Amino acid sequence: MSTTTDARREAPAGERIADWADGRLGIYSLAKANMRKIFPDHWSFMLGEICMYSFIIIILTGVYLTLFFHPSMNEVVYDGSYVPLQGMHMSEAFNSTMHISFDVRGGLLIRQIHHWAALVFLAGMFVHMMRVFFTGAFRKPREVNWLFGFLLFVLGMFTGFTGYSLPDDLLSGTGVRFMEGAILSVPVVGTYLSFFLFGGEFPGGDFVARFYSVHILLLPGIMLGLMVAHLILVFYHKHTQFAGPGRTNKNVVGMPLLPVYMAKAGGFFFLVFGVIAVIAAIASINPIWAIGPYRPDQVSTGAQPDWYMGFSEGLIRVMPGWEINLWGHTLVLGVFIPLIIFPSVLAAIAVYPFIESWVTGDKREHHIADRPRNAPTRTAFGVAWITWYMVLLIGGGNDLWATHFHLSINVITWFVRIAFFVAPVLAFIATKRICLGLQRRDAEKVLHGRESGIIKRLPHGEFIEIHEPLDAGARYKLTAHEQYKPAEIGPEVDENGVARKVSRTQKLRAKLSKGYYGEGNQIPKPTAEEYEEITSGHGHH
């Protein structure tokens, strides 16, 4: 590459290093292919970055914590600098976490960054997932990447849970006991599973060491692999974009990877790190010194898991304590049913993309992100799911709702029991109505322009409001989405009067399709003819 330079004069050092690397790694062709890779610009496309950066922060701080943490349940006597625990018996895990918090330089800050970043990571993944959901960015070809992202969220939940359990404090110990109870409720194999996991009776002497390798090795390893795969697929599929003039299903409009996007993304990493570090510096999280070491005979009120496990807490808190006793065996439905619903809540949102693609029967690729209002049934389903999730979160914190809003905990529990079934339905109906209303407003805006708020008095005394027509770009944005036709099964008998076989699934599909795209379930978008007709004449509005 440096053939043009004078043979006597050496190329600059950077160029020589690049040449060296190119000869061995082929970076020039790699850079040529990817340097001009285009990324569309929209704030909601940066939610995934928040997740990635907080994940990196968690790994960095986690490595620091492993240098001082002892994953052991050997009993020791605390003699560190926190007075209210001096002389207490505790596990080495708790003792070393106390040591990190009070006697390791920067230890408490790193611990708090680690934990806050974990909360933000999970919250970021939740919002990122919802962004992808509501814009329909999960459609072909991105279904696999949707599943990768979903798996990352679920694995993140369990990585968080195992990490939360490691300090062996009274709060997390109660959480582990909760989990043990859930495992025990599994019919037939529950006891065996529990003994296998804990190496004997709860709590035993093994679980911290076992959770430790799961927390720092197994789960983050899988997550790192999945995240890389997730990113490779984003690169391969290219990013979705919102509709707009010049943006089609076949192009991507935005900024090149180098230098613009790289600079923004790199800078954003430091901003994320900065925000999380500031939060960790000002707000306490998991103050294990106040919580105390775990002892199976102690428990505190307000024992909740971190927020991402809160919905499972809600399930168990509102479930009536049913049980069946048969032949000397107890089936603890009060725990087992929540354990079954727990994965179902998550699965409901994970499988939705496949249901939608089955209903639409659409096998084409989609690279233009939907506006949520233009897919009312999908949006309504998403909001219903979030409502469901939130209802369970209320159930998980029912005691704090009771004390802070001066309510009866029993009333809240009953509210959650009823809302578990009713609230998603109400949310679905309300959201769909709102979406349709917004579609009508869009149609109105396209055809009649934006209400300007200026009132004009006509010579004969009539008052009218002036509507400003939208420019072509805005009109395009509001009408770029395509609208499906509901699937028809066709006549049930053919022309000879012979009954045609229509399978039940076909009928169901047709019915669902009607619910999605049938009359009253989407507002026909304005056509060019309609627009011509209204704008050509003298008709004002």
Next chain:
Amino acid sequence: MKKLSARRRHPLAAVVVLLLALAATGGLYAAFAPAGKAQADETAQSLAIDEGKKLYSVGCASCHGTGGQGTSDGPSLVGVGAAAVDFQVGTGRMPAQQPGAQVPKKKVIYSQSEIDQLAAYVASLGAGPSVPNESQYNPSGADIAKGGELFRTNCAQCHNFTGEGGALTNGKFAPSLEDVDPKHIYEAMQTGPQNMPSFPDTTMPQKQKQDIIAYLHAVNSDQSASPGGLKLGGLGPVSEGLFGWIFGLGALIAVAIWVAAHTAKAKKS
């Protein structure tokens, strides 16, 4: 004896016998009763009881009955002891504003001397725990760590790890113990007010109560340190999650919007 036996059927005989019996009982009592107590009746204590009874009739009798026997609106006060009165009235819980699942703490409306008079009156209704003196509840020199262990074993189920309070059934609650007067903590343990079980000296000796008071002072008073920064109410993961969503993710989304809004467009040309 003949005279006596002749008059034993006299209409007034029964009255005379009764009078004699009463005189004998009274005389014997006067002879054997502890002299100190009999004298004290005439002094400050009985005066306090009298004053307390007056206060009681005005502020308490409508629910607890004119003689402290209790009504459908309030429990009997016989045997609750002076400590219970000192706690309930001294923290403003009594007199109650309205009936409900639990009577909350509010502004104290009686002076300490009035509370003492009320306590003296209620104590006179039946024996109960007396108001502790300072040497009993003073936490100086107590074992904070031991107190923490005792607190987590006996109190945290309802009052939370560091006494931030918690919910009980049907609108009842365990109140926050932040900055509660050591005397009142002691009395509450001693008497078990409202929905709280009592921890008399037989189950929890004075030393252990002092340890608990010392622990609460160390972790939940205006002098306790929060090494990690803002305590966020000390309520655990729920408030942390809320904070993480609003200020953590909220700030990051705001930053993302800011970054996305400042793009490398050639604005001026």
